[in-house]
Amino acid sequence: MITILGPTASGKTHLAALVAFRINGEIISADSRQVYRGMDLGTGKDYADYVVKGDKIPCHLIDIAEPGYEYNVYEYRRDFSAAYKDIVSRGKMPILCGGTGLYLEAVLKGYGLYHVPEDQQLRDELEQKTHEELVHLLASYKELHNVSDLTDHVRLVRAIEIQSFLKHHPQLSEPEPGPESLIFGIRYERTKLRARIAERLQSRLQKGMVQEVKRLLASGLHPDQLKFYGLEYKFLTQYVQGEITYEQMVKLLTIAIHQFAKRQMTWFRRMERSGMRIQWMDGILPEEEKANVILEQVNRIV
Numbered sequence: 001m002i003t004i005l006g007p008t009a010s011g012k013t014h015l016a017a018l019v020a021f022r023i024n025g026e027i028i029s030a031d032s033r034q035v036y037r038g039m040d041l042g043t044g045k046d047y048a049d050y051v052v053k054g055d056k057i058p059c060h061l062i063d064i065a066e067p068g069y070e071y072n073v074y075e076y077r078r079d080f081s082a083a084y085k086d087i088v089s090r091g092k093m094p095i096l097c098g099g100t101g102l103y104l105e106a107v108l109k110g111y112g113l114y115h116v117p118e119d120q121q122l123r124d125e126l127e128q129k130t131h132e133e134l135v136h137l138l139a140s141y142k143e144l145h146n147v148s149d150l151t152d153h154v155r156l157v158r159a160i161e162i163q164s165f166l167k168h169h170p171q172l173s174e175p176e177p178g179p180e181s182l183i184f185g186i187r188y189e190r191t192k193l194r195a196r197i198a199e200r201l202q203s204r205l206q207k208g209m210v211q212e213v214k215r216l217l218a219s220g221l222h223p224d225q226l227k228f229y230g231l232e233y234k235f236l237t238q239y240v241q242g243e244i245t246y247e248q249m250v251k252l253l254t255i256a257i258h259q260f261a262k263r264q265m266t267w268f269r270r271m272e273r274s275g276m277r278i279q280w281m282d283g284i285l286p287e288e289e290k291a292n293v294i295l296e297q298v299n300r301i302v
Contacts, residue, residue: 001084001093001094001095001096001179001180001181001182002016002019002023002025002093002094002095002096002181002182002184002294002298003095003096003097003104003108003181003182003183003184004016004019004095004096004097004184004185004186004294005030005097005098005099005104005183005184005185005186005268005278006099006185006186006187006264006283007099007187007188007193007260007261007262007264007265008044008099008197008257008260008261008264009044009193009196009197009200009257009261010099010186010187010188010193010196010283011186011196011283011287012097012098012099012186013027013046013049013050013097014049014050014287015186015287015290015291015294016057016095016097017049017050017051017052017057018052018287018288018291019095019291019294019295020052020057020093020095021052021053021055021057022291022295023093023295023298024091024092024093025057025087025092025093025094025095026057026058026059026060026087026092026093026094026095027050027057027058027059027060027095027096027097028059028060028061028080028083028084028087028094028095028096028097029059029060029061029062029097029098030061030076030080030096030097030098030099030100030103030104030107031043031044031062031098031099031100031103032071032076032100032102032103033229034061034062034063034098035061035062035063035064035065035071035076036063036065036066036067036069036071036229037063037064037065037066037067038067038212038215038216038219039067039212039216039229039233040212041204041207041208041209041212041232042204042209042212042213042229042231042232042233042236043232044200044204045062060083060086060087061076061079061080061083064079067216067219067221067225067226068221068222068225070228073102073103073106073111074115074116076103076106077106077107077111080096080103080106080107084179093298094179096108096181099264101264101267101268101270101271104271105271107178107179108178108181108183108271108276109178109274110178116161116162116165116166117165118161119161119164119165122160122161122164123157123161126157126160126161127157131153131156134153134156134157134160135156137160138156138159138160138163141160141163141164141167142163152228154228182279182294182297182298182301183276183277183278183279184278184279184280184281184293184294184297185268185278185279185280185281186280186281186283186290187265187280187281187282187283188282188283188284192283192284193261193283194258197254197257197258197261198254201250201253201254201257204232205250209232209236210236210239210240213226213233213236213237213240214240217237217240223237223241230256231253231256231257231260232253234256235249235252235253235256236249236253279293279297281293
């Protein structure tokens with residue numbers, strides 16, 4: 001398998017499509033928000049990125065869940081396995097592409113497949129604790145990397161529920177071997193990435209990102225459900241609800257996306273420290289040159 005990762009706005013999707021076009025491959029998305037139908041501009045889906053010389057490259061695991069549903073890493077690992085086997089069975093090359101570190105690690109490290117049931121008794125006990133007590137409790141189970149678990153109460157309780165379950169079922173924590181993969185990363189010098197993020201945000205706003213949020217709210221989604229997805233949906237919902245001005249929304253969202261990109265790179269560096277070899281490419285290289293780097297490496301082992 002080939003894996004192409006990188007922070008938001010790094011151009012990894014179209015690069016993956018270009019590689020897929022040249023190697024008879026199909027893409028498997030590793031993006032925790034692009035799984036949702038109708039959440040397109042806010043999650044950065046650009047269907048044009050999958051078109052190379054008039055051919056649309058197949059992409060799996062986007063548009064597979066309804067907005068409001070809380071898709072999770074267990075379901076992703078399961079769905080990835082099915083997509084991977086399907087692609088390989090047809091003699092094509094799977095290309096894993098995305099920026100959600102947890103999903104990438106779930107595949108590359110072979111996280112075990114398990115379903116953690118709700119524990120109502122534990123949830124009732126946790127509701128009696130303060131936010132600080134919950135964070136401290138989660139930290140007693142594991143090293144804290146996923147910041148969103150710490151800021152959202154529902155996610156925090158669920159994270160503790162999962163860790164408590166695994167403590168009593170340690171055999172489920174054992175990794176299952178995942179497919180071997182060449183891993184390539186795209187990175188930019190910080191000021192260049194910031195410029196790409198700002199340009200991309202303005203483009204998405206002009207294409208109707210505000211209208212997309214209004215449509216999702218009109219479809220019956222509660223504002224808190226949209227805010228749950230963070231970043232664009234959090235600040236755009238606040239703007240639509242009249243909680244902040246348009247100018248405040250753009251400023252706060254730009255800052256949040258920059259911080260998100262920084263956290264993504266921190267996650268990728270941690271993946272490297274854990275033993276994964278990521279072959280980094282400078283984002284300013286022409287796409288064809290980046291594709292050639294990947295294909296040269298693939299040809300050495302195929």
